[in-house]
Amino acid sequence: MRSRRAWFAGMLASILACAAGAQATAPQISAAERATLEELACRSRHDVGVESLQVRTYGTGQTTASAEVRCSSHGVYQGSPMHHIVQCARIRDAWECQGDWNEILVKVAGDEIPVRIEGAIPTGVAYLTIQRIANSGTFQGQPLRQALAPPCYLNRGSAQEFIDVKCEGWHIVVSMWCPQSDCPRVFSMTKLGR
Structure with a gap:
């Protein structure tokens, strides 16, 4: 678990280093990239589809990006849907996903x-x-x-x-x-x- 966190922290650090002085943008991504993220983050890990994506690109050429992938609900807890949330990063043309959380809604x-x-x-x-x-x-x-x-x-x-x-x-x-x-x-x- 620590090595995964270290890898992802390194990926994010490199994204931020590439982005130094550059603004992050929220682009539209291609259907092929969406399918890649769905497979990497949701289907191969959790056997569900993707519900939503939040993608940010950085730097000139926009080749460096990060994505928060919200997988489709995989169950219900206390009457509310549960979702896997997965963090992914793209450097040049390759996406990799590491951070993974099970998101629940707590009623208060x-x-x-x-x-x-x-x-x-x-x-x-x-x-x-x-x-x-x-x-x-x-x-x-x-x-x-x-x-x-x-x-x-x-x-x-x-x-x-x-x-x-x-x-x-x-x-x-x-x-x-x-x-x-x-x-x-x-x-x-x-x-x-x-």
């Missing part, structure tokens, strides 16, 4: 928060974790519900008792070890730089 007080689960976190644990954070009021004076600006990403690091929750502008660490309180519980919360 009439809202639905898109949550992207990475790795082996069970769907029910991810759902409960976000609901528990949203309904816990504040942590060190910060309103927790406001920190859950979508999309939120969940990842379990090397310490199995902790889950990292990263949302727009916040990093929340949740502990699954709770000897004297309900689990999961917020362990730390950090505002991310802009």
Whole structure:
């Protein structure tokens, strides 16, 4: 898993290096490229089609690109569709896909928060974790519900008792070890730089 993240981080770094000083554009892609992305990101990995693509190209000649591929729904959880979200990168003419999340919608007080689960976190644990954070009021004076600006990403690091929750502008660490309180519980919360 770490080598995949390192590869994708390297791909994104090279895309950004190529894009230095250049604006990213959201182009129309050809039917052949769409079919390639559908096969790489959705059909070969998850046996479903593609629902939508967000593609950005960089640099002169627009040969470097990144794509976020939303695969068609592969199931339903708590009454809402689940989707695989896959990150892909193109350098010159070759697309490769690495980052892969299972996206669910977590219902909180009439809202639905898109949550992207990475790795082996069970769907029910991810759902409960976000609901528990949203309904816990504040942590060190910060309103927790406001920190859950979508999309939120969940990842379990090397310490199995902790889950990292990263949302727009916040990093929340949740502990699954709770000897004297309900689990999961917020362990730390950090505002991310802009």
